[in-house]
Amino acid sequence: MTVAYNDFVIRFANVNGSGSASANSMFAKALFRMGIPVATRNIFPSNIQSLPTWFDVRVNEAGYLGRREGVDIMVAMNAQTYVDDVASLKPGGYLFYDNSKPLAAHLQRSDVHEIGMPISTLLLPEFSDLKQRGLFKNIVYLGALAALLNIEFDVITGLVAKQYKGKEDLIQPNIHALEIGRQYALDYLDSPLPIQVRRSDAVGDRILIDGNTAAGLGAIYGGATVCAWYPITPSTSMAEAFEKYANQMRLDGATGQRKFAVVQAEDELSAIGIVIGAGWNGARSFTATSGPGVSLMSEFLGLAYFAEIPAVLFDVQRAGPSTGMPTRTQQSDLLSAAYASHGDTKHVLLFPATPKECFDFAADALDLADRLQTPVIVMSDLELGMNDSLSEPLTWDDERQYDRGKVLSAEQLEEVEEFGRYLDVDGDGIGYRTLPGTHPELGAFFTRGTSRDEYAAYTESPEAYERNMQRLETKWRTAATMMPKAEVLGVGHKTGILYYGTSALPMQEALDLLQEDGIGLDRIRVRGFPFGREVYDFIERHDLVFVVDQNRDAQMRTLLVIEGDINPAKLLSVRYYAGLSISAETIHAQVREHFEALKLPRLTEVQS
Amino acid sequence: MTFVAKPRIHHPHLPLNEIGLTRRDYEGSVSTLCAGCGHDSVSAAIVQACAELSIPPHRFAKVSGIGCSSKTPSYFLDKSHGLNSVHGRMPSVSTGANLANRELFCVGVSGDGDSASIGLGQFAHIVRRRVNMLYIVDNNGTYGLTKGQFSATNDKGSTNKKGVPNLYEPIDLASLALQIGASFVARSFSGDKQQLVPLLKAGLMHRGMAFIDVISPCVAFNNHNGSTKSYEYVRAHSDNVVNVDYVEDHAEITADYDPGTCEDLRMPDGSTLRLYKLDDKFDVHDRVGALNYLQRRQEEGEVVTGLLYVDPDAADCHDILDTVPTPLNALTEADLCPGNANLERVNESFR
Numbered sequence: 038m039t040v041a042y043n044d045f046v047i048r049f050a051n052v053n054g055s056g057s058a059s060a061n062s063m064f065a066k067a068l069f070r071m072g073i074p075v076a077t078r079n080i081f082p083s084n085i086q087s088l089p090t091w092f093d094v095r096v097n098e099a100g101y102l103g104r105r106e107g108v109d110i111m112v113a114m115n116a117q118t119y120v121d122d123v124a125s126l127k128p129g130g131y132l133f134y135d136n137s138k139p140l141a142a143h144l145q146r147s148d149v150h151e152i153g154m155p156i157s158t159l160l161l162p163e164f165s166d167l168k169q170r171g172l173f174k175n176i177v178y179l180g181a182l183a184a185l186l187n188i189e190f191d192v193i194t195g196l197v198a199k200q201y202k203g204k205e206d207l208i209q210p211n212i213h214a215l216e217i218g219r220q221y222a223l224d225y226l227d228s229p230l231p232i233q234v235r236r237s238d239a240v241g242d243r244i245l246i247d248g249n250t251a252a253g254l255g256a257i258y259g260g261a262t263v264c265a266w267y268p269i270t271p272s273t274s275m276a277e278a279f280e281k282y283a284n285q286m287r288l289d290g291a292t293g294q295r296k297f298a299v300v301q302a303e304d305e306l307s308a309i310g311i312v313i314g315a316g317w318n319g320a321r322s323f324t325a326t327s328g329p330g331v332s333l334m335s336e337f338l339g340l341a342y343f344a345e346i347p348a349v350l351f352d353v354q355r356a357g358p359s360t361g362m363p364t365r366t367q368q369s370d371l372l373s374a375a376y377a378s379h380g381d382t383k384h385v386l387l388f389p390a391t392p393k394e395c396f397d398f399a400a401d402a403l404d405l406a407d408r409l410q411t412p413v414i415v416m417s418d419l420e421l422g423m424n425d426s427l428s429e430p431l432t433w434d435d436e437r438q439y440d441r442g443k444v445l446s447a448e449q450l451e452e453v454e455e456f457g458r459y460l461d462v463d464g465d466g467i468g469y470r471t472l473p474g475t476h477p478e479l480g481a482f483f484t485r486g487t488s489r490d491e492y493a494a495y496t497e498s499p500e501a502y503e504r505n506m507q508r509l510e511t512k513w514r515t516a517a518t519m520m521p522k523a524e525v526l527g528v529g530h531k532t533g534i535l536y537y538g539t540s541a542l543p544m545q546e547a548l549d550l551l552q553e554d555g556i557g558l559d560r561i562r563v564r565g566f567p568f569g570r571e572v573y574d575f576i577e578r579h580d581l582v583f584v585v586d587q588n589r590d591a592q593m594r595t596l597l598v599i600e601g602d603i604n605p606a607k608l609l610s611v612r613y614y615a616g617l618s619i620s621a622e623t624i625h626a627q628v629r630e631h632f633e634a635l636k637l638p639r640l641t642e643v644q645s
Numbered sequence: 646m647t648f649v650a651k652p653r654i655h656h657p658h659l660p661l662n663e664i665g666l667t668r669r670d671y672e673g674s675v676s677t678l679c680a681g682c683g684h685d686s687v688s689a690a691i692v693q694a695c696a697e698l699s700i701p702p703h704r705f706a707k708v709s710g711i712g713c714s715s716k717t718p719s720y721f722l723d724k725s726h727g728l729n730s731v732h733g734r735m736p737s738v739s740t741g742a743n744l745a746n747r748e749l750f751c752v753g754v755s756g757d758g759d760s761a762s763i764g765l766g767q768f769a770h771i772v773r774r775r776v777n778m779l780y781i782v783d784n785n786g787t788y789g790l791t792k793g794q795f796s797a798t799n800d801k802g803s804t805n806k807k808g809v810p811n812l813y814e815p816i817d818l819a820s821l822a823l824q825i826g827a828s829f830v831a832r833s834f835s836g837d838k839q840q841l842v843p844l845l846k847a848g849l850m851h852r853g854m855a856f857i858d859v860i861s862p863c864v865a866f867n868n869h870n871g872s873t874k875s876y877e878y879v880r881a882h883s884d885n886v887v888n889v890d891y892v893e894d895h896a897e898i899t900a901d902y903d904p905g906t907c908e909d910l911r912m913p914d915g916s917t918l919r920l921y922k923l924d925d926k927f928d929v930h931d932r933v934g935a936l937n938y939l940q941r942r943q944e945e946g947e948v949v950t951g952l953l954y955v956d957p958d959a960a961d962c963h964d965i966l967d968t969v970p971t972p973l974n975a976l977t978e979a980d981l982c983p984g985n986a987n988l989e990r991v992n993e994s995f996r
Contacts, residue, residue, distance in 0.1 A: 317726075
């Protein structure tokens with residue numbers, strides 16, 4: 038028997054609310070603890086109970102962790118989706134199902150291996166409580182998979198013990214359920230299968246964490262003290278992570294009082310209003326939201342841009358427009374975030390690609406917002422925010438000081454010759470600000486969304502208005518020098534590929550697939566907007582650049598064309614927007630199609 | 646319109662407060678509102694209240710929304726910072742400002758359009774959050790800056806300047822505040838400085854959100870027969886107003902009457918203003934009683950003014966959130982950053 042190790046996609050098809058999530062997570066975590074790279078994707082409905090949900094785990098020794106098309110092992114536990122689930126199996130794949138009732142003939146496929154296990158029947162004499170029986174179904178298949186895939190059993194039992202720490206009476210029944218599944222699989226099924234796992238050291242010191250949790254921690258480390266938010270999928274867990282960890286890490290040692298404030302606001306308008314009020318008054322503050330929230334916050338974002346108030350937003354993007362597919366991923370808020378609000382407004386954006394970057398950018402965003410006195414929006418997405426991904430461990434430099442930007446103290450106010458809130462003293466477009474209550478006589482000014490002169494006095498003078506708008510442009514150019522630099526990997530190919538955020542996940546795999554076709558691409562991962570010089574240089578250096586977007590309208594390409602005045606013909610769009618994350622196969626296929634349509638030379642042809 | 650600085654010439658005999666400052670130290674720039682606007686009287690009352698309390702004039706945070714009312718924070722306390730935000734959103738911005746620095750006196754000024762229409766949701770929720778601030782609504786029943794449309798506080802049947810009646814039921818912000826649990830609710834009249842100044846002082850010193858609905862007639866669009874927010878109507882139907890002074894073209898009408906009584910004032914246009922002053926027997930600690938009383942008098946076409954309800958022991962937003970006494974904006978890296986060693990422990994929990 039030829040055995041394939043550590044390279045498969047397993048899909049768990051469950052009913053939402055059936056308790057499957059913790060069993061499925063334990064499956065992924067067990068493999069991770071065996072040192073095997075895994076990526077999880079929870080494909081869930083906008084529903085609390087009864088609708089179908091899927092949990093994919095991609096297992097890949099080589100570290101390809103983007104979504105991959107096709108399923109090798111299907112754990113089909115949901116009768117509602119059975120037909121589609123069986124159909125999604127790759128030929129030669131394995132169909133694991135509960136055969137307590139026989140499988141209807143029309144559901145059978147001759148080109149896959151059926152692994153039937155009478156889970157319900159096995160549980161009937163073991164657990165009298167109906168609810169328990171339902172929950173333990175998930176644990177039984179986990180036990181069976183341990184035998185079928187050769188997962189180290191003590192790793193799983195260790196996870197159970199950890200999960201139910203403090204609820205010891207739950208540990209034994211769970212382990213018993215695991216044993217039932219494992220024993221049945223050893224006795225009656227062809228365990229282990231030719232697809233197996235084995236211990237590896239490919240994980241290294243990486244951690245398995247979701248982006249929202251990492252971002253919440255980043256906001257704590259970055260010194261945020263005010264979090265105002267309104268619940269919206271897929272961003273909710275970011276605010277919740279901030280609160281959870283702040284309640285552990287940000288309490289006064291003596292009194293237990295909080296060095297932070299979390300307000301669940303009445304809506305997104307209020308959430309951003311609180312953030313702006315706090316930012317104006319000198320507290321680092323943020324909100325977490327998604328596309329519909331950004332739409333609601335747009336008027337306020339214009340105020341913050343024009344009145345020059347620091348604010349940080351996390352936009353965990355989902356599929357729009359409107360309510361769209363609220364539990365599916367997309368990168369479709371680029372334009373609405375970049376230009377949120379009426380009038381000439383532009384906002385600083387950051388594009389994290391990994392949980393580690395969610396952490397780093399959360400802290401960086403707080404610095405940038407203070408330094409630039411403007412809103413900064415961190416553009417995460419559901420794929421990154423809500424799924425556990427392998428990530429470099431989070432690190433913090435204990436020497437790091439927060440950059441609070443140009444804020445004058447009472448002493449500094451007395452030293453400066455003249456104070457004008459909107460005077461461009463340093464030529465970088467950023468004025469000096471003061472916080473309310475600083476000095477009895479000096480530095481007070483009135484912040485407003487209406488036009489004002491350099492001394493913050495209301496004016497409708499056309500010249501003063503224009504000067505102010507031009508200074509804001511200068512500030513925008515300053516911002517471009519402060520963004521995290523794009524990651525560029527170029528070996529001198531004539532064609533490049535530009536991508537951002539979670540399109541990074543399948544990129545290496547896609548480029549390797551293209552290489553096999555004789556297509557070599559230089560690459561650039563954009564990490565911030567306004568774009569730095571290196572982004573335009575990259576485009577300049579290449580004849581053609583593929584721009585990868587997870588939205589229908591090629592929004593990153595539009596941003597590049599508008600902001601860089603780039604010839605649109607030079608930017609070829611690669612797009613995926615069906616609500617799952619982009620796969621290597623998609624990138625590979627679309628780039629190849631472009632190459633064929635444009636008759637671009639392959640590597641071999643260039644070399645010959 | 647341009648910014649006009651107020652001349653800094655002090656009257657030599659202005660009285661000094663406890664910190665050696667005069668009323669002039671609490672003023673702002675010259676108002677750009679219409680002459681006789683009730684809002685300017687409110688601003689003047691704020692100046693007087695703050696001066697009398699001897700609070701250093703830079704220790705306020707002034708926040709407003711959009712509208713005539715929301716321009717007024719320019720016209721008082723110019724040693725303090727102010728933020729003129731967006732329409733209907735003063736409450737959220739004030740919440741943030743107060744969360745950032747609990748030591749400043751937060752004064753929010755809004756209007757009836759700002760608080761009862763576009764910002765009604767924010768109004769309701771800041772009451773629930775009990776943010777420690779003074780929340781003033783300059784209530785004139787009309788949209789002044791857009792030239793005279795009805796606002797949601799305007800009474801049904803009341804007419805606009807062209808005689809067209811309002812067809813919709815009014816929203817009474819004071820009743821609403823009582824109903825959703827505000828710990829300080831008052832109503833006053835812009836022209837009644839003797840009542841308004843003590844209420845403002847009490848509101849500033851109240852821990853939690855102090856809401857004061859100030860009927861403040863719009864001389865341009867809502868001060869005619871048929872309006873129930875005119876100087877004339879309010880004076881004629883006020884239940885519990887203490888003292889009224891009314892300034893139009895430098896003419897002043899004053900009222901002076903005892904608590905528990907009504908007073909009828911003859912107005913220059915021939916109308917009558919009836920005031921009713923809440924007397925000492927009124928229980929300001931009975932929320933449900935206040936609500937009933939307000940509604941009953943309202944049914945009779947009377948506007949109750951004065952302190953309607955106060956709970957001096959109520960928790961404020963910071964109590965509820967259990968924040969440290971140090972202002973959050975004064976915390977430093979040492980307070981805020983848990984350090985890399987803790988982060989390594991966090992990493993370990995994700996392995």
